[in-house]
Amino acid sequence: MGKPTGFMEYKREKTKEQPPLERILNWNEYASRLSDESLQTQGARCMDCATPFCHMGIEVRGAAAGCPIQNVIPEWNDLVYKGKWQEALQRLHMTNNFPEFTGRVCPAPCEGSCTLGINEPSVAIKSIERSIIDKGFENNWIVPRIPSHRTGKKIAIVGSGPAGLAAADQLNQKGHSVTVYERADRPGGLLMYGIPNMKLEKEVVERRVNLLQQEGIDFVLNTEVGVDITGEQLKNEYDAVILCVGAQKQRALHIEGSESEGVHLAMDYLTGVTQSLLDSKFKDGKALNVKGKDVIVIGGGDTGADCVATAIRQEARSVYQFGKHPELPKVRTDETPWPQDPNVYKLDYAYEEVAAVKGRDPREYCIQTKKIVKDKNGRVKELHTIQMEKVLGEDGFYYFKELPGTEKIWPAQYVFVAIGFEGVENKIADHFGVNLVRNRIQASIKDFATNVPGVFVAGDARRGQSLVVWAIKEGRAVAASVEEFLTTSVKA
Ligand SMILES: Cc1cc2nc3c(=O)[nH]c(=O)nc-3n(C[C@H](O)[C@H](O)[C@H](O)COP(=O)(O)OP(=O)(O)OC[C@H]3O[C@@H](n4cnc5c(N)ncnc54)[C@H](O)[C@@H]3O)c2cc1C
Numbered sequence: 001m002g003k004p005t006g007f008m009e010y011k012r013e014k015t016k017e018q019p020p021l022e023r024i025l026n027w028n029e030y031a032s033r034l035s036d037e038s039l040q041t042q043g044a045r046c047m048d049c050a051t052p053f054c055h056m057g058i059e060v061r062g063a064a065a066g067c068p069i070q071n072v073i074p075e076w077n078d079l080v081y082k083g084k085w086q087e088a089l090q091r092l093h094m095t096n097n098f099p100e101f102t103g104r105v106c107p108a109p110c111e112g113s114c115t116l117g118i119n120e121p122s123v124a125i126k127s128i129e130r131s132i133i134d135k136g137f138e139n140n141w142i143v144p145r146i147p148s149h150r151t152g153k154k155i156a157i158v159g160s161g162p163a164g165l166a167a168a169d170q171l172n173q174k175g176h177s178v179t180v181y182e183r184a185d186r187p188g189g190l191l192m193y194g195i196p197n198m199k200l201e202k203e204v205v206e207r208r209v210n211l212l213q214q215e216g217i218d219f220v221l222n223t224e225v226g227v228d229i230t231g232e233q234l235k236n237e238y239d240a241v242i243l244c245v246g247a248q249k250q251r252a253l254h255i256e257g258s259e260s261e262g263v264h265l266a267m268d269y270l271t272g273v274t275q276s277l278l279d280s281k282f283k284d285g286k287a288l289n290v291k292g293k294d295v296i297v298i299g300g301g302d303t304g305a306d307c308v309a310t311a312i313r314q315e316a317r318s319v320y321q322f323g324k325h326p327e328l329p330k331v332r333t334d335e336t337p338w339p340q341d342p343n344v345y346k347l348d349y350a351y352e353e354v355a356a357v358k359g360r361d362p363r364e365y366c367i368q369t370k371k372i373v374k375d376k377n378g379r380v381k382e383l384h385t386i387q388m389e390k391v392l393g394e395d396g397f398y399y400f401k402e403l404p405g406t407e408k409i410w411p412a413q414y415v416f417v418a419i420g421f422e423g424v425e426n427k428i429a430d431h432f433g434v435n436l437v438r439n440r441i442q443a444s445i446k447d448f449a450t451n452v453p454g455v456f457v458a459g460d461a462r463r464g465q466s467l468v469v470w471a472i473k474e475g476r477a478v479a480a481s482v483e484e485f486l487t488t489s490v491k492a
Protein backbone atom coordinates (compact mmCIF):
# COMPACT_ATOMS: atom_id res chain seq x y z
CA MET A 1 0.00 0.00 0.00
CA GLY A 2 0.94 3.70 -0.12
CA LYS A 3 1.99 5.46 3.06
CA PRO A 4 -0.23 4.19 5.94
CA THR A 5 -0.88 7.71 7.20
CA GLY A 6 -0.71 9.44 3.79
CA PHE A 7 -4.44 10.03 3.53
CA MET A 8 -4.36 12.00 6.80
CA GLU A 9 -1.25 13.99 5.91
CA TYR A 10 -1.74 15.07 2.31
CA LYS A 11 -4.40 17.00 0.49
CA ARG A 12 -5.76 16.00 -2.92
CA GLU A 13 -4.09 17.67 -5.90
CA LYS A 14 -5.10 17.00 -9.49
CA THR A 15 -3.54 17.76 -12.87
CA LYS A 16 -2.36 21.33 -13.37
CA GLU A 17 -4.67 23.42 -15.54
CA GLN A 18 -3.78 26.50 -17.50
CA PRO A 19 -5.89 29.46 -16.21
CA PRO A 20 -9.10 29.86 -18.26
CA LEU A 21 -8.27 33.32 -19.61
CA GLU A 22 -4.94 32.04 -20.98
CA ARG A 23 -6.09 28.71 -22.36
CA ILE A 24 -8.96 30.10 -24.40
CA LEU A 25 -6.36 31.90 -26.53
CA ASN A 26 -5.22 28.57 -27.95
CA TRP A 27 -6.44 25.08 -28.86
CA ASN A 28 -3.83 23.12 -26.93
CA GLU A 29 -4.56 20.73 -24.07
CA TYR A 30 -5.33 22.79 -20.99
CA ALA A 31 -4.28 20.15 -18.44
CA SER A 32 -0.74 18.96 -17.75
CA ARG A 33 0.71 16.57 -15.26
CA LEU A 34 1.98 17.24 -11.74
CA SER A 35 5.62 16.92 -10.71
CA ASP A 36 6.87 13.44 -9.81
CA GLU A 37 7.12 14.51 -6.19
CA SER A 38 3.48 15.68 -6.05
CA LEU A 39 2.36 12.49 -7.76
CA GLN A 40 4.16 10.33 -5.23
CA THR A 41 2.35 12.25 -2.51
CA GLN A 42 -0.94 11.65 -4.30
CA GLY A 43 -0.15 7.93 -4.57
CA ALA A 44 0.56 7.95 -0.83
CA ARG A 45 -3.04 9.06 -0.17
CA CYS A 46 -4.34 5.63 -1.26
CA MET A 47 -5.19 3.98 2.04
CA ASP A 48 -5.26 0.30 1.08
CA CYS A 49 -8.89 0.03 2.14
CA ALA A 50 -9.02 -3.78 1.96
CA THR A 51 -12.04 -3.87 -0.35
CA PRO A 52 -11.21 -1.28 -3.02
CA PHE A 53 -14.37 -0.41 -4.93
CA CYS A 54 -12.40 1.97 -7.20
CA HIS A 55 -11.25 -0.90 -9.42
CA MET A 56 -14.29 -3.15 -9.28
CA GLY A 57 -16.22 -1.96 -12.31
CA ILE A 58 -19.54 -3.31 -11.09
CA GLU A 59 -23.09 -2.08 -11.24
CA VAL A 60 -24.68 -0.95 -7.99
CA ARG A 61 -28.44 -0.40 -8.22
CA GLY A 62 -28.18 -0.10 -12.01
CA ALA A 63 -25.41 2.53 -11.95
CA ALA A 64 -21.70 1.97 -12.64
CA ALA A 65 -19.34 1.94 -9.70
CA GLY A 66 -15.57 1.81 -10.07
CA CYS A 67 -13.35 1.51 -13.12
CA PRO A 68 -15.11 -0.38 -15.95
CA ILE A 69 -11.83 -1.94 -17.15
CA GLN A 70 -10.82 -2.92 -13.63
CA ASN A 71 -7.57 -0.99 -13.59
CA VAL A 72 -5.61 -2.27 -10.57
CA ILE A 73 -5.56 1.18 -9.04
CA PRO A 74 -4.31 0.50 -5.49
CA GLU A 75 -1.35 -1.44 -6.95
CA TRP A 76 -0.18 1.34 -9.18
CA ASN A 77 -0.83 3.99 -6.53
CA ASP A 78 1.57 2.10 -4.29
CA LEU A 79 4.16 1.70 -7.06
CA VAL A 80 4.00 5.42 -7.87
CA TYR A 81 4.41 6.29 -4.19
CA LYS A 82 7.54 4.13 -4.15
CA GLY A 83 8.84 5.72 -7.38
CA LYS A 84 8.58 2.41 -9.32
CA TRP A 85 7.15 4.05 -12.43
CA GLN A 86 8.00 1.33 -14.94
CA GLU A 87 6.32 -1.33 -12.84
CA ALA A 88 3.30 0.94 -12.46
CA LEU A 89 3.20 1.29 -16.26
CA GLN A 90 3.33 -2.46 -16.73
CA ARG A 91 0.40 -2.90 -14.28
CA LEU A 92 -1.57 -0.17 -16.01
CA HIS A 93 -1.15 -1.66 -19.48
CA MET A 94 -2.32 -5.05 -18.21
CA THR A 95 -5.89 -3.75 -18.08
CA ASN A 96 -5.91 -0.60 -20.20
CA ASN A 97 -4.70 -0.46 -23.81
CA PHE A 98 -4.83 3.33 -23.95
CA PRO A 99 -4.33 5.04 -20.57
CA GLU A 100 -3.23 8.21 -22.36
CA PHE A 101 -6.85 8.59 -23.55
CA THR A 102 -8.65 7.70 -20.32
CA GLY A 103 -6.09 9.61 -18.23
CA ARG A 104 -7.19 12.71 -20.14
CA VAL A 105 -10.90 12.34 -20.88
CA CYS A 106 -12.39 9.71 -18.56
CA PRO A 107 -14.93 11.16 -16.11
CA ALA A 108 -13.26 8.87 -13.56
CA PRO A 109 -16.08 6.86 -12.02
CA CYS A 110 -13.26 5.20 -10.03
CA GLU A 111 -12.88 8.37 -7.99
CA GLY A 112 -16.60 8.38 -7.16
CA SER A 113 -16.11 4.90 -5.66
CA CYS A 114 -12.89 5.64 -3.75
CA THR A 115 -13.27 4.75 -0.06
CA LEU A 116 -11.35 7.84 1.00
CA GLY A 117 -13.97 9.80 -0.92
CA ILE A 118 -16.61 8.93 1.69
CA ASN A 119 -15.41 11.68 3.97
CA GLU A 120 -12.43 13.32 2.20
CA PRO A 121 -11.63 14.30 -1.39
CA SER A 122 -10.91 11.03 -3.20
CA VAL A 123 -7.49 9.89 -4.40
CA ALA A 124 -6.52 11.68 -7.66
CA ILE A 125 -6.63 8.40 -9.61
CA LYS A 126 -7.08 9.83 -13.10
CA SER A 127 -4.19 12.29 -12.68
CA ILE A 128 -1.93 9.44 -11.55
CA GLU A 129 -3.02 7.26 -14.47
CA ARG A 130 -2.22 9.98 -16.98
CA SER A 131 1.17 10.63 -15.43
CA ILE A 132 2.22 6.99 -15.51
CA ILE A 133 1.57 6.69 -19.24
CA ASP A 134 2.91 10.12 -20.19
CA LYS A 135 6.11 9.36 -18.31
CA GLY A 136 6.28 6.03 -20.12
CA PHE A 137 6.16 7.72 -23.53
CA GLU A 138 8.59 10.48 -22.52
CA ASN A 139 11.14 7.93 -21.34
CA ASN A 140 10.71 5.67 -24.37
CA TRP A 141 9.58 2.82 -22.15
CA ILE A 142 6.77 2.15 -24.62
CA VAL A 143 8.15 0.41 -27.70
CA PRO A 144 6.38 -1.57 -30.43
CA ARG A 145 5.53 -5.11 -29.31
CA ILE A 146 5.73 -7.02 -32.57
CA PRO A 147 4.06 -10.44 -32.27
CA SER A 148 6.59 -13.26 -32.55
CA HIS A 149 4.31 -15.41 -34.73
CA ARG A 150 1.34 -15.01 -37.08
CA THR A 151 -1.60 -17.40 -36.95
CA GLY A 152 -2.74 -16.88 -40.54
CA LYS A 153 -6.19 -15.75 -39.34
CA LYS A 154 -7.48 -12.45 -40.71
CA ILE A 155 -9.83 -10.02 -38.97
CA ALA A 156 -11.54 -6.92 -40.34
CA ILE A 157 -12.57 -4.20 -37.92
CA VAL A 158 -14.95 -1.52 -39.14
CA GLY A 159 -14.38 1.76 -37.28
CA SER A 160 -11.24 3.07 -35.60
CA GLY A 161 -12.65 4.58 -32.40
CA PRO A 162 -11.44 3.34 -29.01
CA ALA A 163 -13.48 0.11 -29.29
CA GLY A 164 -12.02 -0.75 -32.70
CA LEU A 165 -8.49 0.18 -31.64
CA ALA A 166 -8.68 -1.87 -28.43
CA ALA A 167 -10.03 -4.92 -30.29
CA ALA A 168 -7.34 -4.52 -32.96
CA ASP A 169 -4.58 -4.28 -30.36
CA GLN A 170 -5.73 -7.36 -28.46
CA LEU A 171 -6.14 -9.54 -31.57
CA ASN A 172 -2.91 -8.38 -33.17
CA GLN A 173 -1.02 -9.32 -30.02
CA LYS A 174 -2.48 -12.82 -30.40
CA GLY A 175 -0.78 -13.06 -33.78
CA HIS A 176 -3.85 -12.55 -35.99
CA SER A 177 -3.64 -10.20 -38.98
CA VAL A 178 -5.89 -7.21 -38.35
CA THR A 179 -7.13 -4.60 -40.81
CA VAL A 180 -9.08 -1.58 -39.57
CA TYR A 181 -11.41 0.14 -42.05
CA GLU A 182 -12.26 3.78 -41.36
CA ARG A 183 -14.37 6.11 -43.45
CA ALA A 184 -12.77 9.29 -42.07
CA ASP A 185 -9.45 10.65 -43.30
CA ARG A 186 -7.84 10.15 -39.89
CA PRO A 187 -8.16 7.22 -37.48
CA GLY A 188 -9.45 7.52 -33.91
CA GLY A 189 -13.24 7.83 -34.19
CA LEU A 190 -14.57 10.34 -31.67
CA LEU A 191 -11.12 10.54 -30.09
CA MET A 192 -10.09 12.34 -33.29
CA TYR A 193 -13.27 14.02 -34.55
CA GLY A 194 -15.48 14.54 -31.52
CA ILE A 195 -13.54 15.23 -28.35
CA PRO A 196 -11.96 18.67 -28.91
CA ASN A 197 -8.21 19.18 -29.17
CA MET A 198 -8.04 21.13 -25.90
CA LYS A 199 -9.17 18.01 -24.02
CA LEU A 200 -7.20 15.48 -26.05
CA GLU A 201 -4.50 16.66 -28.43
CA LYS A 202 -4.65 14.72 -31.65
CA GLU A 203 -0.90 13.98 -31.59
CA VAL A 204 -1.70 11.74 -28.61
CA VAL A 205 -4.13 9.72 -30.75
CA GLU A 206 -1.72 9.62 -33.71
CA ARG A 207 1.14 8.49 -31.47
CA ARG A 208 -0.85 5.42 -30.38
CA VAL A 209 -2.09 4.65 -33.89
CA ASN A 210 1.52 4.84 -35.19
CA LEU A 211 2.55 2.36 -32.53
CA LEU A 212 -0.27 -0.02 -33.50
CA GLN A 213 0.82 0.28 -37.15
CA GLN A 214 4.40 -0.54 -36.25
CA GLU A 215 3.08 -3.58 -34.42
CA GLY A 216 1.49 -4.81 -37.63
CA ILE A 217 -2.10 -3.49 -37.74
CA ASP A 218 -3.22 -2.15 -41.14
CA PHE A 219 -5.40 0.95 -41.33
CA VAL A 220 -7.44 1.57 -44.47
CA LEU A 221 -8.71 5.16 -44.30
CA ASN A 222 -11.24 7.11 -46.40
CA THR A 223 -13.09 3.82 -46.91
CA GLU A 224 -16.72 3.48 -45.93
CA VAL A 225 -17.78 -0.12 -45.54
CA GLY A 226 -21.07 -0.55 -47.38
CA VAL A 227 -20.10 2.10 -49.94
CA ASP A 228 -16.44 1.70 -50.96
CA ILE A 229 -16.23 -1.96 -50.02
CA THR A 230 -19.07 -4.35 -49.32
CA GLY A 231 -19.77 -6.36 -46.22
CA GLU A 232 -19.82 -9.49 -48.42
CA GLN A 233 -16.24 -8.77 -49.50
CA LEU A 234 -15.15 -8.47 -45.88
CA LYS A 235 -16.98 -11.63 -44.84
CA ASN A 236 -15.35 -13.58 -47.70
CA GLU A 237 -11.86 -12.21 -47.23
CA TYR A 238 -11.65 -12.31 -43.41
CA ASP A 239 -12.22 -14.99 -40.78
CA ALA A 240 -14.22 -12.56 -38.63
CA VAL A 241 -15.61 -9.03 -38.91
CA ILE A 242 -16.09 -6.70 -35.94
CA LEU A 243 -18.37 -3.70 -36.24
CA CYS A 244 -17.12 -0.84 -34.08
CA VAL A 245 -18.99 1.84 -35.97
CA GLY A 246 -20.08 3.94 -32.99
CA ALA A 247 -23.52 5.44 -32.37
CA GLN A 248 -23.13 8.72 -34.18
CA LYS A 249 -26.66 9.23 -35.47
CA GLN A 250 -27.50 12.59 -33.91
CA ARG A 251 -30.93 13.42 -32.54
CA ALA A 252 -32.47 16.24 -34.54
CA LEU A 253 -34.49 19.12 -33.11
CA HIS A 254 -38.09 19.12 -34.31
CA ILE A 255 -39.48 22.53 -33.43
CA GLU A 256 -40.68 25.47 -35.49
CA GLY A 257 -37.74 27.16 -37.18
CA SER A 258 -35.18 24.41 -36.64
CA GLU A 259 -34.49 24.40 -40.39
CA SER A 260 -33.22 28.03 -40.20
CA GLU A 261 -29.80 28.83 -41.54
CA GLY A 262 -27.33 29.00 -38.66
CA VAL A 263 -28.84 26.00 -36.84
CA HIS A 264 -26.34 23.13 -36.89
CA LEU A 265 -25.93 19.73 -35.32
CA ALA A 266 -23.23 19.88 -32.65
CA MET A 267 -21.04 17.22 -34.23
CA ASP A 268 -20.94 19.02 -37.58
CA TYR A 269 -19.59 22.08 -35.77
CA LEU A 270 -17.06 20.18 -33.63
CA THR A 271 -15.81 17.94 -36.44
CA GLY A 272 -15.40 20.86 -38.85
CA VAL A 273 -13.39 22.86 -36.33
CA THR A 274 -11.02 19.98 -35.50
CA GLN A 275 -10.59 19.09 -39.16
CA SER A 276 -9.70 22.66 -40.14
CA LEU A 277 -7.37 22.99 -37.14
CA LEU A 278 -5.50 19.81 -38.09
CA ASP A 279 -5.47 20.42 -41.85
CA SER A 280 -4.36 24.02 -41.89
CA LYS A 281 -4.51 25.65 -38.44
CA PHE A 282 -7.78 27.24 -39.69
CA LYS A 283 -6.11 28.84 -42.74
CA ASP A 284 -8.44 26.94 -45.11
CA GLY A 285 -11.40 28.89 -43.67
CA LYS A 286 -13.52 25.72 -43.72
CA ALA A 287 -14.46 25.74 -40.02
CA LEU A 288 -17.68 27.37 -39.00
CA ASN A 289 -16.64 30.54 -37.14
CA VAL A 290 -18.88 32.21 -34.53
CA LYS A 291 -16.61 35.18 -33.77
CA GLY A 292 -18.66 38.16 -32.62
CA LYS A 293 -21.94 36.18 -32.75
CA ASP A 294 -24.53 35.19 -30.15
CA VAL A 295 -24.42 31.42 -29.74
CA ILE A 296 -26.93 29.13 -28.06
CA VAL A 297 -26.25 25.46 -27.49
CA ILE A 298 -29.39 23.40 -27.00
CA GLY A 299 -28.67 20.36 -24.83
CA GLY A 300 -27.13 20.32 -21.38
CA GLY A 301 -24.65 17.43 -21.77
CA ASP A 302 -20.94 17.04 -22.43
CA THR A 303 -21.16 17.41 -26.21
CA GLY A 304 -22.89 20.74 -25.61
CA ALA A 305 -20.10 21.74 -23.21
CA ASP A 306 -17.53 21.02 -25.92
CA CYS A 307 -19.46 23.34 -28.27
CA VAL A 308 -19.40 26.03 -25.56
CA ALA A 309 -15.61 25.71 -25.14
CA THR A 310 -15.16 25.83 -28.93
CA ALA A 311 -17.36 28.93 -29.30
CA ILE A 312 -15.57 30.80 -26.51
CA ARG A 313 -12.22 30.13 -28.20
CA GLN A 314 -13.66 31.58 -31.41
CA GLU A 315 -14.59 34.73 -29.45
CA ALA A 316 -18.36 34.46 -29.63
CA ARG A 317 -20.11 37.60 -28.33
CA SER A 318 -22.32 35.56 -26.02
CA VAL A 319 -22.66 31.83 -25.27
CA TYR A 320 -25.51 30.09 -23.46
CA GLN A 321 -26.20 26.41 -22.98
CA PHE A 322 -29.81 25.35 -22.48
CA GLY A 323 -30.51 22.22 -20.44
CA LYS A 324 -33.80 20.56 -19.61
CA HIS A 325 -32.83 19.36 -16.15
CA PRO A 326 -32.42 21.33 -12.91
CA GLU A 327 -28.97 22.16 -11.52
CA LEU A 328 -27.39 19.11 -9.88
CA PRO A 329 -26.83 19.02 -6.11
CA LYS A 330 -23.41 20.14 -4.84
CA VAL A 331 -22.94 17.04 -2.69
CA ARG A 332 -23.83 13.37 -3.07
CA THR A 333 -27.47 12.60 -2.33
CA ASP A 334 -29.28 9.38 -1.39
CA GLU A 335 -30.07 8.86 -5.08
CA THR A 336 -26.41 7.97 -5.78
CA PRO A 337 -25.03 6.50 -2.56
CA TRP A 338 -21.36 5.51 -2.30
CA PRO A 339 -19.85 3.52 -4.06
CA GLN A 340 -21.93 4.70 -7.04
CA ASP A 341 -20.42 7.48 -9.10
CA PRO A 342 -22.17 10.54 -7.61
CA ASN A 343 -24.33 12.64 -9.91
CA VAL A 344 -23.24 16.05 -8.63
CA TYR A 345 -22.67 19.57 -9.92
CA LYS A 346 -19.33 20.03 -11.70
CA LEU A 347 -17.75 23.14 -13.11
CA ASP A 348 -16.58 21.61 -16.39
CA TYR A 349 -13.68 23.27 -18.25
CA ALA A 350 -16.05 24.99 -20.68
CA TYR A 351 -18.14 26.59 -17.93
CA GLU A 352 -15.06 27.79 -16.08
CA GLU A 353 -13.90 29.46 -19.28
CA VAL A 354 -17.17 31.26 -20.00
CA ALA A 355 -17.39 32.33 -16.35
CA ALA A 356 -13.87 33.80 -16.61
CA VAL A 357 -14.69 35.75 -19.80
CA LYS A 358 -18.31 36.72 -19.28
CA GLY A 359 -18.54 36.65 -15.49
CA ARG A 360 -21.28 34.00 -15.43
CA ASP A 361 -21.86 30.31 -15.97
CA PRO A 362 -23.34 29.76 -19.47
CA ARG A 363 -25.81 27.12 -18.30
CA GLU A 364 -29.53 27.80 -18.18
CA TYR A 365 -31.48 25.09 -16.37
CA CYS A 366 -35.04 23.77 -16.78
CA ILE A 367 -35.48 25.68 -20.00
CA GLN A 368 -37.36 24.63 -23.11
CA THR A 369 -36.95 26.17 -26.55
CA LYS A 370 -40.44 26.64 -27.97
CA LYS A 371 -39.46 27.98 -31.37
CA ILE A 372 -36.64 29.42 -33.45
CA VAL A 373 -37.45 32.63 -35.30
CA LYS A 374 -35.62 33.50 -38.52
CA ASP A 375 -35.05 36.81 -40.28
CA LYS A 376 -36.22 37.62 -43.81
CA ASN A 377 -33.17 35.84 -45.25
CA GLY A 378 -34.04 32.61 -43.49
CA ARG A 379 -31.28 32.99 -40.88
CA VAL A 380 -31.82 32.32 -37.21
CA LYS A 381 -32.55 35.57 -35.34
CA GLU A 382 -33.88 34.58 -31.92
CA LEU A 383 -35.03 31.73 -29.70
CA HIS A 384 -38.26 31.74 -27.72
CA THR A 385 -38.13 29.82 -24.46
CA ILE A 386 -40.12 29.01 -21.36
CA GLN A 387 -38.97 27.83 -17.92
CA MET A 388 -40.08 24.43 -16.64
CA GLU A 389 -40.44 22.76 -13.29
CA LYS A 390 -39.52 19.13 -12.67
CA VAL A 391 -42.28 17.59 -10.61
CA LEU A 392 -42.91 14.13 -9.22
CA GLY A 393 -46.19 12.73 -10.53
CA GLU A 394 -48.60 10.54 -8.60
CA ASP A 395 -47.40 7.60 -10.73
CA GLY A 396 -43.91 7.98 -9.22
CA PHE A 397 -42.38 9.36 -12.43
CA TYR A 398 -40.88 12.82 -12.89
CA TYR A 399 -42.25 15.09 -15.56
CA PHE A 400 -41.70 18.69 -16.69
CA LYS A 401 -44.35 21.40 -16.27
CA GLU A 402 -44.16 24.71 -18.12
CA LEU A 403 -44.28 27.80 -15.90
CA PRO A 404 -46.57 30.43 -17.45
CA GLY A 405 -45.15 33.96 -17.38
CA THR A 406 -41.54 32.79 -17.78
CA GLU A 407 -41.42 33.19 -21.58
CA LYS A 408 -38.22 34.83 -22.83
CA ILE A 409 -36.64 35.81 -26.16
CA TRP A 410 -32.92 35.26 -26.73
CA PRO A 411 -30.95 36.76 -29.64
CA ALA A 412 -28.88 34.17 -31.54
CA GLN A 413 -27.12 33.98 -34.88
CA TYR A 414 -25.86 30.42 -34.30
CA VAL A 415 -27.59 27.49 -32.61
CA PHE A 416 -25.90 24.16 -31.98
CA VAL A 417 -28.13 21.18 -31.32
CA ALA A 418 -26.62 18.74 -28.83
CA ILE A 419 -29.63 16.78 -27.61
CA GLY A 420 -28.06 13.36 -27.82
CA PHE A 421 -27.55 10.47 -30.19
CA GLU A 422 -30.15 8.03 -31.46
CA GLY A 423 -27.82 5.12 -32.13
CA VAL A 424 -26.05 3.55 -35.10
CA GLU A 425 -26.61 4.74 -38.61
CA ASN A 426 -29.12 2.28 -40.07
CA LYS A 427 -27.36 1.86 -43.40
CA ILE A 428 -24.45 -0.11 -41.94
CA ALA A 429 -26.82 -2.37 -39.97
CA ASP A 430 -29.00 -2.95 -43.06
CA HIS A 431 -25.93 -3.60 -45.15
CA PHE A 432 -24.75 -6.43 -42.89
CA GLY A 433 -28.28 -7.59 -42.07
CA VAL A 434 -27.60 -7.40 -38.33
CA ASN A 435 -30.50 -7.01 -35.90
CA LEU A 436 -31.03 -3.73 -34.09
CA VAL A 437 -32.56 -3.17 -30.66
CA ARG A 438 -33.41 0.44 -29.83
CA ASN A 439 -31.08 1.57 -32.64
CA ARG A 440 -28.13 -0.42 -31.35
CA ILE A 441 -26.67 -3.52 -32.97
CA GLN A 442 -27.92 -6.47 -30.99
CA ALA A 443 -25.42 -8.73 -29.23
CA SER A 444 -25.06 -9.92 -25.67
CA ILE A 445 -22.02 -9.21 -23.49
CA LYS A 446 -21.51 -12.97 -23.33
CA ASP A 447 -20.05 -13.23 -26.82
CA PHE A 448 -20.64 -9.90 -28.66
CA ALA A 449 -21.86 -11.96 -31.63
CA THR A 450 -24.56 -10.54 -33.91
CA ASN A 451 -27.22 -12.67 -35.61
CA VAL A 452 -24.91 -12.91 -38.66
CA PRO A 453 -22.32 -15.69 -38.22
CA GLY A 454 -18.76 -14.36 -38.02
CA VAL A 455 -19.91 -10.75 -37.51
CA PHE A 456 -19.37 -9.21 -34.06
CA VAL A 457 -20.07 -5.79 -32.55
CA ALA A 458 -18.57 -3.69 -29.76
CA GLY A 459 -18.50 -0.19 -28.30
CA ASP A 460 -21.13 2.50 -28.77
CA ALA A 461 -22.60 0.57 -31.71
CA ARG A 462 -23.73 -2.07 -29.20
CA ARG A 463 -24.27 -0.10 -25.99
CA GLY A 464 -25.27 3.33 -27.36
CA GLN A 465 -23.33 6.59 -26.97
CA SER A 466 -21.18 6.07 -23.89
CA LEU A 467 -17.60 6.69 -22.72
CA VAL A 468 -14.11 5.94 -23.98
CA VAL A 469 -13.43 3.61 -21.06
CA TRP A 470 -16.51 1.49 -21.87
CA ALA A 471 -15.47 1.36 -25.53
CA ILE A 472 -12.04 0.05 -24.50
CA LYS A 473 -13.69 -2.51 -22.25
CA GLU A 474 -15.94 -3.73 -25.06
CA GLY A 475 -13.04 -3.78 -27.54
CA ARG A 476 -11.08 -6.04 -25.21
CA ALA A 477 -14.09 -8.26 -24.55
CA VAL A 478 -15.07 -8.68 -28.21
CA ALA A 479 -11.46 -9.61 -28.98
CA ALA A 480 -11.59 -12.40 -26.41
CA SER A 481 -14.83 -13.63 -27.94
CA VAL A 482 -13.45 -13.51 -31.51
CA GLU A 483 -10.36 -15.36 -30.32
CA GLU A 484 -12.56 -18.14 -29.04
CA PHE A 485 -14.59 -18.12 -32.26
CA LEU A 486 -11.41 -18.43 -34.35
CA THR A 487 -10.11 -21.34 -32.38
CA THR A 488 -13.39 -23.26 -32.40
CA SER A 489 -14.90 -22.51 -35.84
CA VAL A 490 -14.04 -23.79 -39.30
CA LYS A 491 -14.65 -21.33 -42.16
CA ALA A 492 -16.79 -22.77 -44.96
C1 LIG B 1 -18.44 15.50 -28.66
C2 LIG B 1 -18.17 14.28 -27.84
C3 LIG B 1 -17.32 14.38 -26.75
C4 LIG B 1 -17.06 13.25 -25.98
N1 LIG B 1 -16.24 13.40 -24.90
C5 LIG B 1 -15.96 12.31 -24.15
C6 LIG B 1 -15.09 12.43 -23.03
O1 LIG B 1 -14.61 13.51 -22.70
N2 LIG B 1 -14.82 11.30 -22.32
C7 LIG B 1 -15.34 10.07 -22.65
O2 LIG B 1 -15.03 9.08 -21.99
N3 LIG B 1 -16.18 9.93 -23.70
C8 LIG B 1 -16.50 11.03 -24.45
N4 LIG B 1 -17.35 10.89 -25.52
C9 LIG B 1 -17.88 9.55 -25.85
C10 LIG B 1 -16.80 8.69 -26.53
O3 LIG B 1 -16.06 9.46 -27.44
C11 LIG B 1 -17.44 7.48 -27.22
O4 LIG B 1 -18.19 6.77 -26.27
C12 LIG B 1 -16.38 6.55 -27.83
O5 LIG B 1 -15.56 7.23 -28.73
C13 LIG B 1 -17.06 5.36 -28.53
O6 LIG B 1 -16.10 4.59 -29.16
P1 LIG B 1 -16.43 3.61 -30.37
O7 LIG B 1 -15.14 3.06 -30.79
O8 LIG B 1 -17.51 2.70 -29.98
O9 LIG B 1 -17.04 4.54 -31.51
P2 LIG B 1 -16.58 5.90 -32.21
O10 LIG B 1 -15.52 6.59 -31.41
O11 LIG B 1 -17.83 6.64 -32.49
O12 LIG B 1 -15.90 5.42 -33.57
C14 LIG B 1 -16.67 4.83 -34.60
C15 LIG B 1 -15.88 4.95 -35.89
O13 LIG B 1 -16.50 4.15 -36.87
C16 LIG B 1 -16.39 4.82 -38.13
N5 LIG B 1 -17.39 4.28 -39.03
C17 LIG B 1 -18.75 4.29 -38.88
N6 LIG B 1 -19.35 3.66 -39.92
C18 LIG B 1 -18.36 3.25 -40.73
C19 LIG B 1 -18.35 2.54 -41.98
N7 LIG B 1 -19.48 2.13 -42.56
N8 LIG B 1 -17.16 2.28 -42.56
C20 LIG B 1 -15.99 2.69 -41.98
N9 LIG B 1 -15.95 3.36 -40.81
C21 LIG B 1 -17.12 3.63 -40.18
C22 LIG B 1 -16.63 6.27 -37.75
O14 LIG B 1 -16.14 7.14 -38.76
C23 LIG B 1 -15.83 6.36 -36.47
O15 LIG B 1 -14.49 6.72 -36.71
C24 LIG B 1 -17.65 12.01 -26.30
C25 LIG B 1 -18.52 11.91 -27.38
C26 LIG B 1 -18.79 13.03 -28.15
C27 LIG B 1 -19.74 12.92 -29.28
Ligand code: SF4
Pocket residue numbers: 066067068069071073102103106107108109110111125126129469
Ligand atom coordinates in the same frame (compact mmCIF):
# COMPACT_ATOMS: atom_id res chain seq x y z
S1 SF4 C 1 -10.00 4.44 -16.87
FE1 SF4 C 1 -11.38 5.98 -15.93
S2 SF4 C 1 -12.42 4.82 -14.32
FE2 SF4 C 1 -10.62 3.59 -14.90
S3 SF4 C 1 -8.95 4.24 -13.50
FE3 SF4 C 1 -8.81 5.51 -15.34
S4 SF4 C 1 -9.94 7.37 -14.84
FE4 SF4 C 1 -10.60 5.80 -13.38
